[in-house]
Amino acid sequence: MADPFIRVRGLEQKFGTQHVLRGVDLDIVRGETLVILGGSGGGKSVLLKHLPGLLQPWRGTVEIDGEDISALDERQLAPYRRKVGIMFQGGALFDSMTVGENVAFPLREAGEKKQIQERVSEALEIVRLPGQEKKMPSELSGGMRKRVALARAVVGRPACVLYDEPHAGLDPITADSIDHLIKDLQTDHGMTNVVVTHEMRSVFHIADRVVFLQEGRIHWVGPPEELKATQDPILKPFIEGNSGEPWAGSTLRG
Numbered sequence: 086m087a088d089p090f091i092r093v094r095g096l097e098q099k100f101g102t103q104h105v106l107r108g109v110d111l112d113i114v115r116g117e118t119l120v121i122l123g124g125s126g127g128g129k130s131v132l133l134k135h136l137p138g139l140l141q142p143w144r145g146t147v148e149i150d151g152e153d154i155s156a157l158d159e160r161q162l163a164p165y166r167r168k169v170g171i172m173f174q175g176g177a178l179f180d181s182m183t184v185g186e187n188v189a190f191p192l193r194e195a196g197e198k199k200q201i202q203e204r205v206s207e208a209l210e211i212v213r214l215p216g217q218e219k220k221m222p223s224e225l226s227g228g229m230r231k232r233v234a235l236a237r238a239v240v241g242r243p244a245c246v247l248y249d250e251p252h253a254g255l256d257p258i259t260a261d262s263i264d265h266l267i268k269d270l271q272t273d274h275g276m277t278n279v280v281v282t283h284e285m286r287s288v289f290h291i292a293d294r295v296v297f298l299q300e301g302r303i304h305w306v307g308p309p310e311e312l313k314a315t316q317d318p319i320l321k322p323f324i325e326g327n328s329g330e331p332w333a334g335s336t337l338r339g
Contacts (some may be wrong), residue, residue, distance in 0.1 A: 088151075090115040090245060090277050091136055095145035098131055105131050107301035108145070115244070118271050118278040118291050120309075122323070123298035129281045130174070132298065133247050136279065137169040138162045167195060170238035174249040176230045178222045178237075184209070185218030188236045195241065208236040211274070212266055228259035235266060245277035246270065252284040264290045285324065289313065297323075 089112035096109040105128045113119055113136075121129050134140045135147050138154045146155045149165045157165070170191075178187050188205045197204075209215055212232040222230060231251060238246050248267070252260040264287050270276040280291065288295060289309050297305040297312075297320060305312075305320055315321060 087114050089113055089148075090150065091279075092148040092151075093132075093135070093145070094148075096132070096135060096142050096147065097144040098128075098135070098140065099143045105301055106135075106143075109298075109301075109303055111296065111303065111306075113245070113277065113279060115277055116271065116275055117293045118267065118280065119294050119296060120288050120292040121279065121281045121296045121298060122285075122288065123304075124323075127298040128301045129298055130249055133249055133279065133281050136247055137166050137171060163195070167241055168244045170241060170243040170246040172231075172234050172238045172246060172248045172251055174253060176234035178230055178233060180222050182222075183218060184214075184220045184222070184225070184233050187222070187233055188218075188240050191237060191241050204240050204242075205236075208240040209233075211239060211270070212236045226259075227254055228262060231255065231259075231263055232266070235263075239270065239274075239276070243276075245279065248278065248280040248282070250281060250283065252282055252287060257286075260284060260287065261290070267291050 091113040093109055093111040096106050098106040109132060121132065123129050131140065135142060138147070138157060142155050146153050148154065149168060152165065154162060154165050179190070182190070185205050188208055189201050192201050192204060205218060209217055212235050214229065214232050214236065222233070225233065251263050255263065267278050267280065268291055271278055282288070292309045295307060295309055295312050296303055299319060305317060312320065313324065315324070
């Protein structure tokens with residue numbers, strides 16, 4: 086395997102008495118799309134938040150480009166966070182800002198002053214929303230809001246984008262359009278993608294590798310083709326739709 090862009094070693098996290106992550110080891114290779122699956126409460130979103138340093142480990146390390154960011158303060162983290170864009174769950178747009186202002190927000194927060202409008206226009210072109218800078222979030226459909234959130238994640242030209250449930254609340258056709266954007270970012274722009282999702286059909290559409298978290302540990306890692314054929318007693322019910330999870334089984338395709 087090539088040198089990882091992000092390397093996680095022995096990652097543990099506790100919140101009070103709740104032990105959420107229990108020794109996660111994971112390499113994320115530059116240029117791949119990695120999908121993180123698992124049941125509710127398995128630690129998927131918590132793991133994702135450690136990757137750009139939004140959470141500090143209780144134990145273990147997270148490296149970006151070979152540098153351990155685990156104990157860095159906010160000022161020290163800034164250059165590493167510029168390498169990693171985040172599409173938050175639900176989009177998390179500012180309702181009082183225009184589309185253009187929302188997309189420009191991370192640039193202004195980072196102290197950028199030059200070519201902001203050009204960068205915003207470029208990001209909106211990438212997500213196929215050209216010329217929408219003046220609209221307010223309230224004027225947008227759910228799918229368009231997700232695209233604006235993705236534009237905000239890529240406006241800083243990061244090497245990697247993290248997606249926390251990018252398909253949540255979307256109909257299948259709109260969810261497919263988000264999948265196409267994720268793959269286009271990988272193939273056309275060389276982006277590394279890390280996607281937490283409950284949408285099984287997207288796994289076989291976008292993933293190069295799949296990680297399955299179970300009770301805070303990595304239970305399985307492999308390509309989607311092997312996931313589809315697995316006889317693993319924990320994984321198989323998720324794929325066949327017998328787990329009780331709302332995203333399993335019937336959405337499988339590919």
